[in-house]
Amino acid sequence: MSRYILALDQGTTSSRAILFDRRGNIAAMEQQEFPQHYPQSGWVEHDANDIWRSQLEVAQAVLKKHQVSAADIAAIGITNQRETTVVWDRKTGEPVCPAIVWQDRRTAGLCDRLRAEGREALFAARTGLVLDAYFAGTKLNWILENVAGARERAERGELAFGTVDSWLIYKLSGEHLVDSSNASRSLLFDIHRGEWDDELLAVLDVPRAMLPRVVASSGVAAQAGEQWFGAALPIAGIAGDQQAATFGQACLRQGMVKNTYGTGCFMLMHTGAQAAASKNKLLTTVGWSFAGDDGKPRDTSYMLEGSIFVAGAVVQWLRDGLGIIEKSSDIEALAAQAPDNGGVYFVPAFTGLGTPYWDPYARGSMSGLTRGSTKAHIARAALESIAYQTADVLEAMQKDAAIALAQLRVDGGAARNDLLMQFQADMLGVQVVRPQVTETTALGAAYLAGLATGFWDSQEEIASMWQVEREFDPAMAPDQRQELLDRWRRAVSCSKGWMLAG
Ligand SMILES: Nc1ncnc2c1ncn2[C@@H]1O[C@H](COP(=O)(O)OP(=O)(O)O)[C@@H](O)[C@H]1O
Ligand SMILES: O=P(O)(O)OC[C@H](O)CO
Numbered sequence: 001m002s003r004y005i006l007a008l009d010q011g012t013t014s015s016r017a018i019l020f021d022r023r024g025n026i027a028a029m030e031q032q033e034f035p036q037h038y039p040q041s042g043w044v045e046h047d048a049n050d051i052w053r054s055q056l057e058v059a060q061a062v063l064k065k066h067q068v069s070a071a072d073i074a075a076i077g078i079t080n081q082r083e084t085t086v087v088w089d090r091k092t093g094e095p096v097c098p099a100i101v102w103q104d105r106r107t108a109g110l111c112d113r114l115r116a117e118g119r120e121a122l123f124a125a126r127t128g129l130v131l132d133a134y135f136a137g138t139k140l141n142w143i144l145e146n147v148a149g150a151r152e153r154a155e156r157g158e159l160a161f162g163t164v165d166s167w168l169i170y171k172l173s174g175e176h177l178v179d180s181s182n183a184s185r186s187l188l189f190d191i192h193r194g195e196w197d198d199e200l201l202a203v204l205d206v207p208r209a210m211l212p213r214v215v216a217s218s219g220v221a222a223q224a225g226e227q228w229f230g231a232a233l234p235i236a237g238i239a240g241d242q243q244a245a246t247f248g249q250a251c252l253r254q255g256m257v258k259n260t261y262g263t264g265c266f267m268l269m270h271t272g273a274q275a276a277a278s279k280n281k282l283l284t285t286v287g288w289s290f291a292g293d294d295g296k297p298r299d300t301s302y303m304l305e306g307s308i309f310v311a312g313a314v315v316q317w318l319r320d321g322l323g324i325i326e327k328s329s330d331i332e333a334l335a336a337q338a339p340d341n342g343g344v345y346f347v348p349a350f351t352g353l354g355t356p357y358w359d360p361y362a363r364g365s366m367s368g369l370t371r372g373s374t375k376a377h378i379a380r381a382a383l384e385s386i387a388y389q390t391a392d393v394l395e396a397m398q399k400d401a402a403i404a405l406a407q408l409r410v411d412g413g414a415a416r417n418d419l420l421m422q423f424q425a426d427m428l429g430v431q432v433v434r435p436q437v438t439e440t441t442a443l444g445a446a447y448l449a450g451l452a453t454g455f456w457d458s459q460e461e462i463a464s465m466w467q468v469e470r471e472f473d474p475a476m477a478p479d480q481r482q483e484l485l486d487r488w489r490r491a492v493s494c495s496k497g498w499m500l501a502g
């Protein structure tokens with residue numbers, strides 16, 4: 001009997017491969033960072049071959065180092081940074097240009113034009129998304145317009161478009177697929193009908209011939225070739241990383257909410273089997289779907305989402321840009337040297353602002369500096385910025401869903417920071433709960449693959465495996481919280497619109 005599910009978690013800054021046992025515990029893990037490219041202000045690129053190479057290497061290493069053979073693996077689950085756009089040649093398998101990363105703002109102008117043409121309502125109604133450079137559709141349009149010969153080759157059916165799940169599956173199996181949660185981040189997909197939308201394809205001028213086939217998040221979709229792991233293995237779970245984390249956090253019922261603190265920060269609320277439209281600038285998105293008898297996606301769960309573009313990345317910037325810490329985890333001790341932020345506010349709008357501001361022209365700012373400000377204050381202000389941005393998102397979510405949230409489940413690299421988690425509980429006035437397994441993104445992909453292959457029996461079984469590691473209770477007086485939030489919002493106004501002509 002197979003002992004493990006192999007989860008491949010292809011994140012913005014690193015690729016991870018994790019073996020999960022039947023209790024949903026981590027049996028082994030390998031991780032590798034890969035290069036980020038910032039060729040111009042607001043541009044962020046990856047080499048799609050780096051993505052593939054690092055992901056394959058960690059997957060092979062996790063088996064080899066822990067002496068696990070393909071026979072021990074029941075299935076593969078894949079989860080990925082979403083929206084990042086890859087276009088490759090179907091014959092050679094080579095990308096035609098660098099992958100345009102979700103954080104990249106180069107298509108802000110196209111979004112402005114589409115808004116000026118009055119297209120916003122159409123995109124919102126069909127896709128649940130706002131017209132922002134974040135999503136894959138305008139990035140794909142940019143590639144077709146700017147890479148020599150790309151449009152003609154795409155029209156002749158020679159090029160394939162995919163998000164990172166599609167790219168990895170193509171490399172592993174030769175199939176050209178995307179799951180419905182990743183498709184829902186493209187601005188090209190009707191989330192209600194669960195199909196690519198011809199009208200949206202026409203608006204963004206994307207040939208249908210380059211699109212992947214949409215499959216369920218949970219279901220055997222393809223076989224990874226035997227050359228990679230010594231035997232063919234079913235790819236049975238596929239989901240965007242934030243949807244996978246929601247599944248891994250067992251937010252399986254309507255009204256449950258999780259927040260993941262990785263490069264960015266993403267809060268998702270399960271809203272049930274119907275898509276709920278937002279009145280407060282949140283996104284409506286597909287959570288996950290299950291394969292029906294015909295293999296097609298069904299039983300779709302929908303989510304409301306708030307997306308913050310820079311969260312843990314601000315800590316990396318303190319490490320790599322300013323050099324005031326050596327490793328990300330050092331920020332906690334540095335920030336703890338200051339009893340409070342000393343009046344310093346740091347808005348890390350390095351690549352614009354997401355929910356609820358949706359401002360691609362915002363850039364980072366620091367305000368409130370005095371002669372007495374120290375690097376400890378800056379570290380504290382950086383951590384606090386993650387919590388303030390989350391407070392802005394939760395406020396929008398609570399308005400939309402008209403519920404008072406009792407508890408927020410948290411995960412991701414920066415959720416290991418106790419100081420941040422306590423400050424987060426203080427800022428939200430809501431209990432923050434960290435589970436024992438914080439690799440919930442990979443766990444969610446493993447669960448989706450394991451449910452499809454009988455490794456686990458039911459969603460109830462999965463919910464019963466979720467366990468608390470630590471709870472953080474709000475301890476700040478409401479007046480103090482409000483004062484901090486008011487100043488944060490003044491600081492945000494300094495960052496907004498920065499790149500626009502003066
Ligand atoms: N102790 C910590 N405190 C704050 N941030 C941290 C800490 N440890 C890691 N991080 C941040 O978490 C992020 C990595 O989290 P991860 O969930 O692996 O992200 P991703 O999947 O986006 O690559 C990095 O941006 C890193 O700076
Ligand atoms: O790589 P992460 O974990 O920061 O996630 C990125 C998101 O999927 C972007 O939408």
